[in-house]
Amino acid sequence: MSFILITKCANQLPPGGGDVDKIPPKIVEVYPPDGTINFNENYFEINFSEYVDKRSVRDAIFISPYIEGNFEYSWSGTSLEVTFPVQLKEDVTYTITIGTDVIDLNNKNRMAQSFTFSFSTGEKIDRRIISGKVYGKENEGIFIYAYKLGESVDSILERKPDYVSQTGIGGNFSLQGLGSGTYRIFAVNDQYKDYLYQQDQDKIGIPQTDIILSETDSLYSGLYFLLFNADVSSPRLIGAIMTDHNHLLVSCNKPVSNESTRADNFTVVDSTDNKIYKMQYAFKGKTKPEEFILMFESKINPANLVYLIADTLTDEIGNVMSNDFTKVVVSDRVDTNSIKIVSTEPAASGSIDFENTEIKIFFDEAFNKDFNISAVALTDTFGKPISFDLDFYDDATLVIKPFESLKPDKDYLVKLHLRNFVDLAGNKTDSLFQFKFRTISGLDFTGLSGNIIDLDYTKNPVLILENGENPQLKYQLNISDDKFEFTRIEPGKYLLWCFLDEDSSGKYNYGWPEPIEFSERFSFYPDTLNLRPRWEVTDLIFRFK
Structure with missing residues (x-):
């Protein structure tokens, strides 16, 4: 949809002075009023509560059904008149939505909720509503695309939606002015805001089912979405730069899996001197998400033509590229x-759990793995040694794993003799590194128990308790009846939700856009749970909606 901007005043200037404006703009009046029938004008009007950015308004107006052509915009202070480019169709309900991308001029405050009004060019008006919510941290301003299904439902995402809305604060949305029929609805984080889903860049939420509105229906509520990346493009190597004889900084077009960043997955080929170099180390280090570091021994002439070859690259959602090179x-x-x-x-x-303890030491580059274990020591503060095993998260990360549980609420000391850790060029540091940590008290844990109701226990329900600030604090229960209990939970603020694991995968199935695979049903407990130390929350009632 393209637009012609016509203004009745030379400049758009808000009043100056006063306190910092934190109040979002609102729509105080529209023409025609919501519910108007037999409408025969060629324009509509919107009156805002304050001066707003004109471009943001233009980009935030959605008209359903979609109208082709160039709209004319005419402003007078805080009022806007929009002229249709063509004559409206007879006996059709039109729904106009002003999304939450509208911002004011004073302080760039966004509209808190989208605003919708409907009118009809005939004697009857469609008043059916579908409402719901998008869950997740970034759930404001997400587009809701509704497609009315006909005989063919193939590739509906390749066209613009029949109805559009947008989530407000909290992720809530409402699609209004709908007629009877069957609807397929998606939540889309539309980066280009062109009303078209781009699979390689836009996150999408898949419905659990199509929505059927009969002649007697007025409202369908409780349509929930979780956004995910359904990108099907393969990961690729896009660059490789040697920072010295031994280090190779590798760049990809997207982050790749940890399994891909193994030394034996890569080879450097010097096509000028006809030499092949095997990689000896690989690690993430302090690089960008789409980068990692390889290490090998070489003395390659900078004038030579050299390539990096990857056997297999896999991204974080499973897309694969084989035999890539750069x-x-x-x-x-x-x-x-x-x-x-x-x-x-x-x-x-710092502190750490005394059970299943893993102590991680992050180096700035890879090192030899054949050092004597005596180079590492773990003791209590009285010098009593603690038996442990060593592991490696990658070639630059050492993991210390005590054989037995540590004592709660007790200090421990780690020592590393760095002269035993040597990089590929033979560099090392002749010094002692040590640090002290403390195990948490068992009394500091919290817990949560209660009942979950209105749930089909034959569909493998899975209950998730996850910390809103620390994604590593995530607890999962498979439940077979209405009772649940989480124990040994670290204190903090948590979200509680449940999904029906119908494919028995043990993880939530987001579905797939096309060909359509509906997502698994889920429900969130409505409030954030503040779980305090030494204070277990009991008798919680969670109603699965």
Whole structure:
């Protein structure tokens, strides 16, 4: 839809002075009024509560059914008149939605909720409504696209939707002015705002079912969405730069899986000297999400033509690319930097659970794995040694795993003799690294128990308790009756939700856009749970809606 902007005043200037404006703009009046029938004008009007950005309004107006042509916009202060480009069809209900992308001029405040009104060019008006919510952290301003299904439902996402709305604060939405029929509805984070779903860039929410509105229906509520990335494009190598003889910084078009960033998955080929180099180390380090580092021994002439070859690249949602390659920018610089420790988990003087303890040491680059285990020591503060095993998260991360549970509410000391950790160029640091941490008290845990009702227990319900700030704090229960209990929960603010694991995968199935695969049903407990230490929440009633 394209637009012609016509203004009745030379400048759009809000009043100046006063306190900082934190009040979102509102729509105080529209013409024609909502519910008007036998409408025969060629325009509609919107009156805002304050001065608003004109371009944001233009981009936030959605008209259903869709009307082709160039609209004319005429402003007078806070009032807008929009002229239709063509004559409206007879006996049709039109719904106009002003989305939440509208911002005011004073402080760029967004509209809190979308505004919708409907009118009919005939004697009857469609008044059916579908409402729901998009869940997730970024759920405001998400587009809701509704398609009225006919005989063919193939590739409906390749056309513009029949009806459009937009989520407001909290992710709530309402589609209004709907006629009877069957609707397929998607939630789309439309990056281009062109009313078309772009699978390689837009996140999408898939419905659990199509919605049928009969002649006697007036409202369907409780349509819920979770957004996900349904990108089907393959990961690719896009660049490889040697920062010195031994380090190769690799860039991809998107983040790849940890399984892909293995040294044996890559080969460097010097096509000029006809040499092949095997990679010896691979690690993430402090790189961008789509980057990682490979290490190998070489003295390649910078003038040579050199390529990096990947056997298999897999992205985070399972798309695969085999036998990919990219050109390497060669460096003859010598690596003289000493190996260093950049961080630990837990941090120095931090805390950690005393059960299933894993202590992680992050180095700034890869190191030899054949060092003597005596280079690492774990003791209590009285010097009593703690037996442990060593593991490696990647070639630059050391993991210490005690054989037995540590004592609660007790201090421990980690020591590393860094002279035993040598990088590929032979660099090392002759120093002692040590840090102290403390195990948490068992009394600091919290818990949650109660009943979940209105649920079909034959469909493998899974209950999820997840921390809103720390994604690593996520607890999962498979439930077979109405009772549930979470124990040994770290204190914090949590979201509680449940899904029906009908494919028995153990994880939520978001569905698929086309060909359509409906998502699994889910329901969120309406309130955020503040679980305090040493205080278990009991007798919670969770109604699955």
